[in-house]
Amino acid sequence: MRRWWACAWLFSLAACVQEAPPFPDPTALGLSEAPTEHVIAGAAIRKAATILGPDAKIKLYPGWRGRERGVAIYTLTSDSLAVSEVIGTYDECGCILLSNARLEAWLVGEMGTGIGRLDIDRTSLLTYMLLHEAGHVAQGKTPCGLALSGGAASATVDARLNMTDTAQKVCERAADRYASEAVRAALEHKGSDRGIVAAQVAIALSELAFNLQAKRMLDRFGENIMRSPSLFRDLGLSHPNLEWRILSANAMITPNPTSEELLQAFETARTEGPILLKLSPPS
Numbered sequence: 001m002r003r004w005w006a007c008a009w010l011f012s013l014a015a016c017v018q019e020a021p022p023f024p025d026p027t028a029l030g031l032s033e034a035p036t037e038h039v040i041a042g043a044a045i046r047k048a049a050t051i052l053g054p055d056a057k058i059k060l061y062p063g064w065r066g067r068e069r070g071v072a073i074y075t076l077t078s079d080s081l082a083v084s085e086v087i088g089t090y091d092e093c094g095c096i097l098l099s100n101a102r103l104e105a106w107l108v109g110e111m112g113t114g115i116g117r118l119d120i121d122r123t124s125l126l127t128y129m130l131l132h133e134a135g136h137v138a139q140g141k142t143p144c145g146l147a148l149s150g151g152a153a154s155a156t157v158d159a160r161l162n163m164t165d166t167a168q169k170v171c172e173r174a175a176d177r178y179a180s181e182a183v184r185a186a187l188e189h190k191g192s193d194r195g196i197v198a199a200q201v202a203i204a205l206s207e208l209a210f211n212l213q214a215k216r217m218l219d220r221f222g223e224n225i226m227r228s229p230s231l232f233r234d235l236g237l238s239h240p241n242l243e244w245r246i247l248s249a250n251a252m253i254t255p256n257p258t259s260e261e262l263l264q265a266f267e268t269a270r271t272e273g274p275i276l277l278k279l280s281p282p283s
Contacts, residue, residue, distance in 0.1 A: 026063075026074045029092055037075035037100040038064060044126040045073055050197045051131065051186040058134045063095060071096060071137055073130070078102050087126075089133050096133045100126070110242060111211040112219045118211055124204035127197075128179055128249075135178030139171055161233040163270070168238040176245055180252035187253070202253050209250055209262070212243045225275075232270040244270065 026033055042062050049060060063072030072095040080099070081088075086106050087098035103126065111117055186198035216224050216231050223231055234241050247263040 026076060026080075026093075026097070031074075031080040031097070032077040033064065034075045034077045034099065034101070035064070037098075038062065040100055040123055040126065041073060041075045041098065043123045044130055047123065047127040047197045047201070048130040048134065050194050051127070051182055051201065052134070053186070053194065058137050060096070060130060060134060071134070073098065075100065078105075087129050087133060089136050096130065098126070098129075103129075110215070111208075112215040114215070114219050116214040116218055118207040120207045120211070121200060121204045124197075124200045125208065128183070128201050128205060131179035131182050131201075132175045134182075135175030136171070138178055139174060161229045161235060162237065163233055164237060166237045169234070169240050172239050172245075173248075176249055177252065180249045184253045202250075205246060205250055205253065209243070209246045212246060213262075216243065227269045227272065227274045229274060232266065241270070 045060050045062055049056070052058065052060075059068075059070030060073055061068045061070050063074045071089075072093070074095060074097050076097050076099050078099050078101040081097065081102065085099070086102045087096065089096050100122070103122065107120070183198045183201050186194045187202065189195040189198075220228075220231060232241065232244075239245075244263075244266055247259070247266050251259040251263045
């Protein structure tokens with residue numbers, strides 16, 4: 001998965017092309033489809049198509065309805081993907097595979113369940129994730145390739161906290177930028193379906209940023225005050241910090257003093273590192 005995300009949402013691949021190889025059914029790769037998730041996935045696909053516009057070079061379509069021109073999307077049961085995966089673009093099929101059940105579990109893990117959380121529109125959030133995947137499709141072959149047997153992204157995961165810039169992080173940031181710029185461009189169509197859908201996605205991302213901050217400041221108060229690396233640095237070498245990614249996306253979509261100050265404050269804590277206390281020995 002692109003960790004949002006842990007994509008993180010935080011949270012985040014394969015070499016996909018507009019003309020994907022024949023792939024009539026995920027069961028051909030031993031996967032189990034989740035037809036009950038077609039409704040939310042179909043709604044997110046339509047929203048993503050609306051944001052990209054009628055002249056988009058990349059077309060996303062629901063693969064369960066049959067073969068079309070573009071990149072197919074399939075919904076899978078939670079046990080069909082690796083534990084850390086929510087959504088991803090895969091080499092074997094040139095398609096996007098997702099699990100809404102995994103999305104729910106991921107949100108709980110990233111946002112927590114304490115007080116002060118907003119209820120996020122799941123369809124709009126999934127729409128942004130699909131736009132992120134479209135960004136990987138637009139990049140073509142990248143170091144972020146995923147394979148169902150374990151691809152580049154999963155093979156290089158390192159649990160150590162870091163701020164190392166890797167090729168995988170670069171292509172994740174590029175996919176975030178593609179998605180954010182698509183939403184920002186759609187927002188210019190005020191009053192139209194395109195503009196309204198883009199506004200819904202922008203709101204969902206703002207709510208996700210709020211919830212991530214709530215978990216950091218309320219649930220992990222002490223770590224936040226001390227600027228713990230576990231909150232501000234990257235977990236692994238494949239994806240940047242989820243909260244940083246969402247704050248960056250918000251600043252790109254709706255650049256204003258508030259979004260820029262929130263991003264700058266997070267980046268300051270991220271770069272300056274933890275506060276070290278000097279304790280005097282007892283007299």
